[in-house]
Amino acid sequence: MQQPTSPVPVGILGATGTVGQRFITLLSTHPWFTIHALGASPRSVGKAYKDAVKWKQTTPIPHIVEGIVVKTCEAKEFQDCKIVFSGLDSDVAGEIEEEFRAANLAVFSNSKNYRKDPNVPLIVPLVNPSHFSMIPQQQALFSPPLTSGFIVTNANCSTTGYVIPLHALEKAFGPLEAALVTTMQAISGAGYPGVASLDIMDNVVPYISGEEEKIEWETLKILGGVAESDSTEAHAIGGVLKSFDMHSQHPLRVSASCNRVPVIDGHTECVSVRFHRRPPPSPQQVREALAAFTPTAQTSGAPSCPRHAIVVHEEPDRPQPRLDRYFQDGAGVSVGRIRQCQVLDIKFVVLANNVSIGAATSSIINAELAVLKGVVRV
Amino acid sequence: MQQPTSPVPVGILGATGTVGQRFITLLSTHPWFTIHALGASPRSVGKAYKDAVKWKQTTPIPHIVEGIVVKTCEAKEFQDCKIVFSGLDSDVAGEIEEEFRAANLAVFSNSKNYRKDPNVPLIVPLVNPSHFSMIPQQQALFSPPLTSGFIVTNANCSTTGYVIPLHALEKAFGPLEAALVTTMQAISGAGYPGVASLDIMDNVVPYISGEEEKIEWETLKILGGVAESDSTEAHAIGGVLKSFDMHSQHPLRVSASCNRVPVIDGHTECVSVRFHRRPPPSPQQVREALAAFTPTAQTSGAPSCPRHAIVVHEEPDRPQPRLDRYFQDGAGVSVGRIRQCQVLDIKFVVLANNVSIGAATSSIINAELAVLKGVVRV
Amino acid sequence: MQQPTSPVPVGILGATGTVGQRFITLLSTHPWFTIHALGASPRSVGKAYKDAVKWKQTTPIPHIVEGIVVKTCEAKEFQDCKIVFSGLDSDVAGEIEEEFRAANLAVFSNSKNYRKDPNVPLIVPLVNPSHFSMIPQQQALFSPPLTSGFIVTNANCSTTGYVIPLHALEKAFGPLEAALVTTMQAISGAGYPGVASLDIMDNVVPYISGEEEKIEWETLKILGGVAESDSTEAHAIGGVLKSFDMHSQHPLRVSASCNRVPVIDGHTECVSVRFHRRPPPSPQQVREALAAFTPTAQTSGAPSCPRHAIVVHEEPDRPQPRLDRYFQDGAGVSVGRIRQCQVLDIKFVVLANNVSIGAATSSIINAELAVLKGVVRV
Amino acid sequence: MQQPTSPVPVGILGATGTVGQRFITLLSTHPWFTIHALGASPRSVGKAYKDAVKWKQTTPIPHIVEGIVVKTCEAKEFQDCKIVFSGLDSDVAGEIEEEFRAANLAVFSNSKNYRKDPNVPLIVPLVNPSHFSMIPQQQALFSPPLTSGFIVTNANCSTTGYVIPLHALEKAFGPLEAALVTTMQAISGAGYPGVASLDIMDNVVPYISGEEEKIEWETLKILGGVAESDSTEAHAIGGVLKSFDMHSQHPLRVSASCNRVPVIDGHTECVSVRFHRRPPPSPQQVREALAAFTPTAQTSGAPSCPRHAIVVHEEPDRPQPRLDRYFQDGAGVSVGRIRQCQVLDIKFVVLANNVSIGAATSSIINAELAVLKGVVRV
Secondary structure (H helix, E strand, C coil), rough: CCCCCCCEEEEECCCHHHHHHHHHHHHCCCEEEEEEEECCCCCCCCEEEEHHHCCCCCCCCCHHHHCCCECCCCCCCCCCCCCECCCCHHHHHHHHHHHHHHHHCCEEECCCCCCCCCHHHHHHHHCCCCHHHHHHHHHHHCCCCCCCCEEEECCCHHHHHHHHHHHHHHHCCCCCEEEEEEEEEEEHHCCCCCCEHHHHHHCCECCCCCCCHHHHHHCCCCCCCCEEEHHHHHHHHCEEEEEECCCCCCCCCCEEEECCCCCCCCEEEEEEEEEEECCCCCCHHHHHHHHHHCCCHHHHHCCCCCCCCCCECCCCCCHHCCCCCCHHHHHCCEEEEEEECCCEEEEEEEEEEECCCHHHHHHHHHHHHHHHHCCCCC | CCCCCCCCCEEECCCHHHHHHHHHHHHHHCCCCEEEEEEEECCCCCCCCHHHHCCCCCCCCCCCHHEEEEEEHHHHHHHCCCCCEEEECCCHHHHHHHHHCCCCEEECCCCCCCCCCCCCCCCCCCHHHHHHHHHHHHHCCCCCCCCCCCEEECHHHHHHHHHHHHHHHHHCCCCEEEEEEEEEHHHHHCCCCCCCCCCCCCEEEEECCHHHHHHHHHHHHHCCEEEEECCCHHHHHHCEEEEECCCCCCCCCEEEEEEECCCCCCCCEEEEEECCCCCCCCCHHHHHHHHHHHCCHHHHHCCCCCCCEEEEECCCCCHHHHHCCCCHHHHCEEEEEEEECCCCEEEEEEEEECCCCHHHHHHHHHHHHHHHHCCCCC | CEEEECCCEEEEECCHHHHHHHHHHHHHHCCEEEEEEECCCCCCCEEEEEHHCCCCCCCCHHHHHHHHHCCCCCHHCCCCCEEEECCHHHHHHHHHHHHHHHHHCCCEEECCCCCCCCCCCCCCCCCCCHHHHHHHHHHCCCCCCCCCCCEECCCHHHCCCCCCHHHHHHHHHHCHHHHHHHHEEEEHHHCCCEEEEEHHCCCCCCCCCCCHHHHHHHCCCCCCCCEEEEHHHHHCCCCCEEECCCCCCCCCEEEEEEEECCCCEEEEEEEEECCCCCCCCCCCHHHHHHCCCHHHHHHHHCCCCCCCCCCCCCCCCCCCHHCCCCCHHHHHHHHEEECCCCCCEEEEEEECCCCCCHHHHHHHHHHHHHHHCCCCCC | CCCCCCCEEEEEEECHHHHHHHHHHCCCCCCCEEEEECCCCCCCCEHHHHHHHHCCCCCCCCCCHHCECECCCCCCCCCCCCCCEEEEHHHHHHHHHHHHHHHHEEECCCCCCCCCCCCCCCCCCCCCHHHHHHHHHHHHHCCCCCCHHHHEEEECHHHHHHHHHHHHHHEEEEEEEEEEEEEEEHHHCCCCCCCHHHHCCCCEEEECHHHHHHHHHHEEEEEEECCEECHHHHCCCCEEEEEECCCCCCCCCCEEEEEEEECCCCCEEEEEEEEEECCCHHHHHHHHHHCCCCCCCCCCCCCCCCCCCEHHHHHCCCCCCHCCCCHHHHCCCEEEEEEECCCCCCEEEEEECCCHHHHHHHHHHHHHHHHHHCCCCC
16 A cells, blocks of 8 residues: 555546536545546537536636646547546447547546446445456456556445445445335436426426436445456466456345435435344444444545545434535435334435545545555556 | 215314315315314414414415404314314314314314324225224213214325325235335425425435334224224123224334425325235236225215326326326325335335325315215214 | 307417427317317427327326327418417527418417517517507518418516516506516526526526516517507508507616526516606505506406406515415416615516416417407407 | 734624524634633523534534533623624524623624614624724713723624625715615525425515615615714713714615525625716726725735625626535625616626625624724733
8 A cells, every 4th residue: 555656647537527527626636636637528629628617516616727728538638647537428438438448548437337347346435445356357358458557437326325334234244135225316416407497396206217227236246246266268368257246145135216306415315224144233233333334445545535434423313415415525424313124124314425425536536545556556 | 875965064173274274275165065163273263264374375265264263172162063174283182182072073183193092093085994983982982972073083194195005005915014115205294384494405304203103103003904802891882892903914014214305295205015925916917906996985975085096107207296296186196116126026106295185185085984974974 | 359159279389398388288278269289399290299298287288189199380280270379499489480470370479589570569468469459560561461370479478477567557657767677587487498407406596598688678569559650661561650669758767687596487576666757656556556457458358367467465475486376377467565665666576477477378368369359360 | 903912712692593503613713713602592501512502504513612511691601702702683682792791791793683773883894894983982881981892793694795895886986876686585594493494495485574674774874984073962972973874975775675585595686776976887897896896804814804805707697606605605795797777877696695794704704803903902
């Protein structure tokens, strides 16, 4: 584990979009990374960033990026970057991120395109940084093998929030058998312009396209391990073959119901879980385990990692998005209302700031961890 | 079953409150009932209704009640009423409703005070009007036995919405084993002034005091049957002793998580259920059973009963409170998104208008059923 | 003035849009008009209406239109219609309405395209139906002159609301000298998808593109009269030349500040006015004059005309959009808080339902008036 | 002008209320002031602050105050404080603040009780700190004269926002003749619980009790000067008599229309002004004058004074409360849409964060200025 000794130049793809604006806000004061290049769609290319963007953050555009001239999203324009963050829309992210990886650039993507790729780690930094172990295999698949290029994705915003306490529970009490989650998701999760005001004011929309499938699938990849097999196929690439085991050692059933609610930022999720272990832990044991949870990302010294991965609330009516989403700059999650579930074992409420830990913040901590682990050499 | 041949005079307790205003709006055009007396707290007594009330409905005060002089909530003032509807706050409802019952008045209450009373039916009119069979026993407990006085309550607004499809499912597929419900409840459910705007705008409050317990308990009373025992105690009152069996024949576990969301009217609820029967019905079978459900209240000719007890939506993103809460004047419920649950058997979304079927409308249909069944003689 | 003796077939252009949906809702129960043809953009053509539309009203699609096959917006498809209502977007309304007029169809348009045309009346039905007198001149400009084709537009939603009390004041107290209006406009005024939820939740947007100019200009055309001149040009078309005088007899200065607020339906406007007459009327005189105002549209028997053109509220905190927008189905306006203005003479608040009197309802009353005046022969 | 050389102990009255919570948040990191004592109502007295308060800020309770034991609001409990900030409700502020002043404590009050007192300065720190000159006369009225006790109030939140640009305009272009302001005020301006959610969601309330009168009166006191008269009465207290001239040298007519809108924080105000000077300045001159405005508070070194008293926006649709209220921690105001007014001379939009510059921040800057001017000796 070692920290960089000089500033690490980074690039941002999709820099004018909402996720891009968050990357810029967070990276403009980052202790290690300096914004070196910004990429966006053709209509922004060649303009100063401040003229290309319709800035929608509640803090002003950082002075440091105002004058940066926006580039096309081509790898040749980002050759001096050690790390590239992608906030691209999924309709273009696939090809562009592929081109960047092939050009030996380290891509940390917030897009969904490669999350299901069997060689791309889907990393929630407070949960499964161990999945970085897949990078060598991902690079070895290229010919010649990539030396520094790879793609790492972070999870869907609604998945990220609740897998953090789920992981903490598995660490403390062994594998889960079932998880049932009902989400109440903020409008900012849909990007800009995103949700029409006529659709959401004084309303709940009990459906978000593709979201439930994402949660149900991503949870298994993230909470599962990395299996190794000594197959013929494995030998062909010079060693054992690694694969994500999708929690198959201890099958986990996940059921998600997703709702959009009139909240600007912050996904609130009601979660019920059942453990394999009988008898299950008590609410009090769960409370203590969640409060005590310390992710490896924290001990490894990643600067954007929150001090408290999980804040456990004792008040009966917390967490609430409006009051709790800004705590620790939204880098941790808040859990409350831990109590017995009459149907499964334990139920609780989790709140995660979808634009922070649910998006850009996770990509950035992932990049910090990659530096600390030497996956990105700086 | 017989309809009244002349107008039935009714009274309203708590007439200036939000529930009272709803009773007035609905009863002002009722085909059978005519508003005869209005009762409210001392500071309103003696005033014309229009001067006593801070009217908050989106339709104007019905002309017919504007000049009615508000009375105290004492039974002697309501002697000419065949039926009394109570929209009283629970801190006063207990004593007042008791006094009215003792004075041989038929009380249909929206308050929670007597819901747990072992002799008071808790009736969701589209589900368990069979529980009216408890009335004779309730009356027999008085000395001398009451001839026309009794109390019937309707359920909590969040319970009402989801027990309707649950009942339809049990009717079609036999008993349920488990139900897990996560609610997203409208602010009007908390009365007026109720929820402070600073607490709910751009926010979700994942807690409503006492609400989860109400749902978990009321569901069992409503969906359960009426048992008869031939005990000594029963003989003491001259017959078999009836009691609500709390669904004990086929134990049902219920787990509720209640949230307040920034919606004005309409409770949206995400429900997962598990059946005793194996294999369970398919989503398509559930869809058909819910659409086909016809409550006895409907066939018996209660005029406020909705034409469709359950409207099944095929669109992927419905029901939504803002679009669907006014359908059938809010007297039915809307169900959508019927699909497999990975943890239990089937999951779906239900929407109920908490100020209509969830409150005053249920009391009124209960009163209509009581007339049709001869429980109230008109 | 005569009412039609048989149903009048009407068509609706832009039938799948928000204004089109309102036209359909209102016309489906209209006492004179029957929906005969629906026109929409190519992607809807050939589909049954219920399959073409994404219905967003709080009442279900009227059964009567569900199966109507949507047509292209070409005049030949609407030849059997006596009246055509246009809810087209302004980017296509210009050409299409022109083609319909040329084909001798009577077009009542909610679009802005022809509002500034010197031969097209801009009619707020409760204010200036006298401007129908311009129709013959509009028809005479064609060669051969049109026999039944013409275009009449209604005003911008924010203009409509406040010119009604302004007109009532001029009728009672003579010409105004200045009007200063600050609007708080509902999101539905921007159509669908319209305003992004991220732009308006917990926010005010103090700008609506082009809106202030529209109010400032339209007010003068609507409140002004029709002048006649005996010029050479006039003789060329065989008579006197009529023109809208833009209130030039008594110059009126209008200043508008337009804001978008998080309200679904209903524009609230704070208005201050100064009269030419000195001393100006007192608040009490203004109150009485507004309450007494009876538009000619009402006495002429237009069925959609509200019973009270202006409802004057005495409560200190009314009108409010959520409580007052539905009164009289939104066909009238509500005025309250009439009081002295320290800078001009009198100030007050006016509320108009932008999707009713501010849009489709005005077009429909205009068409009713055209029938009653014989401008449309039925 | 001199800065304190050691920490200045301060007290907060009404410490558990919303304004009190803001005082605590701001003062917990103040460079000069340290929180020494907290006062609240009897039911909080004796409890640790964290147990007494229902904390509603989006940042956690500062650790520094969590354990402070809440005291009664009596001067004897605050004798060690050099400055006392009052966030008391107006129903108790009158007596308590009076008692504190009489005990020679310097009171900076956010309450309205003494704003109209002819000897109490009503100071918007970016506008009229010159009114501190009234303090000696205020002290001289006591017998014996007070040596260090006095009361200074800040203005109503809606007044504060718009008098800052008005003052800047008068400084640049001479006296104003008329100002017409329409406000769209945030719910937090009404305190907690304040506005019921049922009253404001999807709504505008065009009335705030007493608010318009406050704006119309306070504006004159703040923008006016301090007159001196050499009367008999003056001699009685040993010198000239000072009085607030209420802008009487150049009469200014002010008309306010106040609305509550569904915005959490930030008052947006549409302002039209007329100058005495003819011709009036152009929009461009106004733009430049506002951008160049530097209040004396800024040059004098008050640490909480914003760097830009007025931020002038060039974008057509700004300022907006959600995006601009946090800039400079809400200590300045934002102005945009400067343009000609057809009725008066110039119109523009101003946004002020009502919980910052509109409340606690102003009290704190006033206290800083009092220290710098030696009015409070530290």
